[in-house]
Amino acid sequence: MLNSFPLSLCPRWLHARWILWAMAPAALCLPPATAPAAFFQQQSVVIKGRVTDEHNLPLPGVTVALKGTGTGTTTDANGNYTLRSNANSGVLEFSFIGYARQEAAFTGASTRNIVLRSDQKALGEVVVVGYGTQKKVNLVGAVSAVKVDEKIAGRALPNASSALSGMVPGLAVNQSSGMAGRNSATLLIRGLGTVNNANPLIVVDGMPDVDINRINLNDIESISVLKDATSASVYGSRAANGVILITTKSGKGMRKAQINFNGNLAIVKPTKAYQFMADYPRALTMHQRGAAVSQQPAAWQFKNGTIDQWMALGMIDPLRYPNTDWWDVISRTGNIQNYNVSASGGGENSNFFISVGVQDEKGLQINNDYKLYNARFNYDYKIRKNMNVGVRFNGNWSKLTYALEDGFTDDAPTNTAGFDLQYAIAGITPYDPVSGHYGGVMAYGEDAQAYNPYTVYMNTLSRMNRQEANGSIYFDWSPVKGLTGRVDYILTYNNQFRWNANMPNQAFNFQTNTFGGRIYVGENAGIGNFTNTGYKTLMNGRLSYQNTFGKNHELSVMGVYSEEYWYTRSQSSSRNDRLHPSLHEVDAALTDIQSAGGNSSAEGLRSYIGRLNYTAFNKYLFEANFRYDGSSKFLPGSQYGLFSSAAVGWRFTEESFIKPFTSRFMNSGKLRVSYGGLGNNSGVGRYEQQETLNTSNYMSGEDIVRGFVYRKMVNRDLTWEANTVFNIGLDLAFLDNRLTAELDYYNRLTKGMLQSSEMSILLTGAYEAPRANMGNLRNRGVEANITWSDKVGEFRYGVNLNASYNATNLEKWNEFLGKGYTFINMPYHFVYTYEDLGIAQTWEDVYNATPQGASPGDILRKDLNGDGRITGDDKKAYPNLQRDRPTTNAALNVNLGWKGIDVAFLFTAATGRKDYWINNYNNVNYGQQRYAFTWEHWNNPWSWENRGGAWPRLLGSSNREETTFWLDDLSYIRLKNIQVGYTIPQNLLKRIGVNSFRIFGSTENVATITSYRGLDPELTGNRSNAYPLNKSYSIGVNVGL
């Protein structure tokens, strides 16, 4: 293995041919790569040989260098090499990306056949950065790279964003829902950079704005996360929140075409779900308990007789006296299936990668299905020695079926059915297959608007199909050595079609055998069709030059001109009165009542980009970037923004005055410092800056008449939101690279955040407040990424710990800020809360506290300012706790391998976030009727008999206020993934013509330690959301042919 630190001029990590072979010609790595012709005329010995891999396949392109001379060559297509040496004896060095370096001594003319062994660690050597690749040792920006291998791709993950959880320090990955098709994770690089869109830019193979969740994880080769200004500033105004660069696989460097099949199958269970009480008589007594707080028994909504009757008859007549276990009815064991076939290969002049995949997800909710088909074709061809062309094409197609926007619920205030899950009483029969009726309320006194979720999840489904095609072509040409011109043209297209055609149905009362008052879907149910299309074009012209001057000065410069153009349009139409329940296109309905809408918008961005890299003596690194962006969103005069950055790096372990001290334990060390700016225009609408009139139509008799109103007040000075990032980092490698560490500190200041300005109330009733460059937000944080890997005999192991801490601070706000959880010199959305004194146990407790209308059993609040009243002034601010996201994230990856067996664990953890546990399902102040109780309602509320109750009394006073009583710490430690695999030994497989075969089992979200009382500490969502996170168990295979 690695036995000594390489001293040659060409350390192995300079072999920059991993992904973009063409972009980093071998010539760079081997100055002078081939010796002058005169050299050969001298007396010399010839060494020959063949280089193969572990499977005895030839390895072309392996660098064979004569140690200490700078002489070298590369192997040919068959892995053969021939090298002449002046000296009669010496040492040959064999190096190849992805393989461990090897040395072999020779004496005289000889044949040395070498078997190179693959080395996973070496793959990190070249990192994909914006518009190119860079050698990792020379990186001065803060870039984290993840190589996506079969172990990541084999996890039963619904999308690529979820796969990034715990992989990169400083990248917060949060699962916000478990809903099939909507369970993507939110990605946030280095905290909340802006109160506007804070999502990072996703770039796939040079295509910005690709949906990360629609990429086949199996197609991904590597992911780079650009975190600071230097690494990201070539993306300028697109990169204020960092960039995630995804590179898909190609056939480059392959010698033999390969066919791979991956498949896995997972079953999915909830991590935790609401425990609705499937006991209607008991639920009615809960209503009685609530009513008893303020009413005489005679006035109670539910009578004892109703309850007794239900209790008795419920045991013998479940149709008429149901005790429905709703969760059981509306949820199911989900599953995720993932199948993927790919082929890849390469030759001297071309290479290809082709893959098709399908992902089929059945969510935990009935009728929540998601299917995603993916096809990819990547192809590169070398037209001439100095010319390349290539295409990248991805097409995907998804089908999503769902009932409500959040699955079980919908938080939109306009969808009144969206909150109704809290009204799913146990006393409703979901469906009677004999009569074909859906049940409604039956108990005397029950609210007819109680909810039968089953009928909604069966009969009012939305179906959404979406197709995307993302294609790009490039051509590059290097007319002279070091100079490359390249043109890329990218076209992405998407089309989305959603339809709903609800099935008429009405609540049935099985006791009286009549239809009740509630009509779930009326007889005139219609059809709604909604189409969204969009496309985007991107054209880049790039010119780059790289060369080495003298012996020790490497210089590369790059300039790019880029034009991006977005276009989206939408059209919707609906009609009432569908002709037949089986039809769903809008023509299949009567024309008497119909509506239609349509719109389009476009946006342009013109950019000039430049980058300069300079490396001296392989020790001193310098990089400068700029990007000059003009956006159509702003008015002329404010359209352009200049975003530039510079960085320096120092590989101090290369210094002769340091090396003697460090070389025994430290392989390499690099200090890097960067500073620069990025921009953001996501906070402003496409046409927001244009003076326009809005329609506000009026009626004249029966006729609609045109009306225009002036609703806009344009801020003519509005311009880019900009941020500056300072980053200082340290990359260290110890003990023969077994231990590596990357440490970063950053300080990012976002200036002029685009926000609607606050106007006088005299104007806000007429004008939309113009946006202004409003506030400054600072993010500071530290990140660490520490990896240890080693091998003891046959046993390989690796441990990676990554952690990050981020603190936000709102530094400036140009306008008045009222009291609330946004304030100057505080984190954005900090905890601002009443303090509680616990539950009053006695009247004594109530009298001892500040008067607040409480009774025993109510939560008492502290009178912090001592004015004898409980008002908003008694809230306390916590500067170190925030409501929306954790300050600290950490992850631990453990990999173990022994012979063919591999085991991996992933733990994730977070802390620093507190939020209220107040939602629609733990309501202690429920209404008089139709509340869906959980067992917690039965067990937890305080009462004279249950003094130690964990909840305050039912229907008490002020018990739903945001006090510390309901404030939960959302810290957690989660065993995110365990994976166990077995690779069948090669010699067994060879006989059946199979290259590789791995079988594995994996499980997600295995266990969580948290004190949070709600569904899941990772879940964001709103107070009606009930979709749990997924826990899954999967098995799968990888087969290589």
Next chain:
Amino acid sequence: MKKNQTIISLTAVLAGVIIFATSCVKDLLDQQPTTDLGANAFWKTEADATIALMGAYADVRPLFDRDYYFDGHGEYVRNRGNAVTNGNLQRGDAYHASSASSAYAPSGYGQYFDKMYRYLYGGVTRTNYVIENVQRMLPNATATSLPELERVIGEARLLRGMIYFRLISMWGDVPYFSKVINSNAEVADLARLPIGQVKDSIIADFDYAFDKLPPDASEPGRASKPAALAFRGKLQLYWACWNQFGWPELQGFVPDAAAATAAYNAAAEDFRKVINDYGLELFRGGEPGEIDPPGLAEKLPNYYYLFTPIANGDPEIIMSFAHGGTGTNQGEELMRDFAGRNHEGSQCWITPRYEIADRYQLISTGDFAPPLIPMNPATPGARTADRSAVNPQSYVDRDYRMKSTIQWDYEMSLGFASLKVTNWVPWIYKAGNQEVIINGEKYISYNTDGSNSGYVFRKFVRNTPGLGRSDGNYAWPVMRLADVYLMYAEATNAVNGPQPDAINLLNKIRHRGNLPPLSGTKTANKEVFFDAIEQERIIELIGEGHRGFDLRRWRALERVWGPPYGDAVLRIDTHGEIVSRYYQNTPERTYQQNYIFRIPPGERDRNPKLTQNTPWL
């Protein structure tokens, strides 16, 4: 080989050029909006003036078209919430309050109208925009187009006057501006203008409108001369009341008896013109129409139809805001607010209180009936007992407006689902959504938990299918001839006592309910005649949002609800249960806060010059 290379290079360069040339999007950084009209394309022709005015109408409409919520401030209507969509002006955001049930309760509402304040000023901006821009067109207007342009300005000024009138009647002194505002700085430190000055500006707006409007607006939903007159009269009447009865909560306002008299007279003058000069008459000639006995609703009195789309454009409705039905996105939500689930899934936010029933007089005597007796229907004989509130027969021989306005047990209304008639729906308090058999026919009873009094409204609830609960096309009346009759009677009575023409007008209104003319005792003096006027205002205008404003301008809260720190005033239901208590041990300060609304404190945080009304300090 070399040559080949050159060709390829050339091809490449050419391809590059082509790609560059064709991919470059024309005017990349100059993208024009696709559905919003560029401001520079407007104000080119005189037709634009009308289009801008229509926009102003559309945005001023939602400041007035849910005034029925305000009836919750009175003692006869309960508003348990409302159907507004938060954040959507056209769907009632001006009336939205963090707690709708508190905002429209009989007491403790004054702090819930920040949004109303905000949107009223929004309306000021909308009208200023029309006025200023059209005024700019006047110098170049031709003689033929000038009247039309001046009419547009007149309508906008009428709307602006109505808005400021609403503002002063709620908040007293208010900031005033009458030009287009181009930046926040222009209004950021605006102080409140004394009410008298604001009133004079409103009068000026109404004067201009009266001058320039046509005597009869041909297009329904647009204003005409009598509208301007009626509003000018109403403003004078309010001004007279404030001077007559005082407004101690409004700092700096000194009541002046002489000013009151002058304003009463001016108001009477304006109302007289409205009544006499434009040939206006009550809906369907003021005739009562036909009526069915209790339990049937095939034949309903004319008063009922006055509040259905049939009455759109009727001369009685002096000014209204038009609404459009399905597909126009301009529907009213009267059905959603006033009806129950059986009526297109409506929500029954607003219900009559039990106490209104005894206010309906007997046709036979022309005076009040002996009070109803609330009874629990479980009590034997309750459904048939004499005067029992749950006996439908207790409601015969009443003012026709009773059946037109409210429903008691076993009253019927037509149910609708999916825009079609379902069946007749019997209303039975506390027995909703049940199967009932009446005269051998099966019905499903009225389904709502919205009523706590025993009654639901019939007024404003359509009896024709075809429109969804949020798609009503009824033109909401903001000024009705009956109201003008009553205001005229009030103004003349205040100065001169009962006048024959005023008594005659009251009798016209009573005739609509098929009531006999007022007896001599009811017109004997100023005081009893005022009571008769108030009685007619309660019955005739219920659900139209007047009662709270009337109580405040008459300073009648103490009369109705008792003095400060008094016993509670109870509201009960037809079964005799107490359903709510108001003004129990209520401090004086609460009364003061009910008399004047709170200036939005958020605005005071920003604008130190903005003073607060004293009770809210």
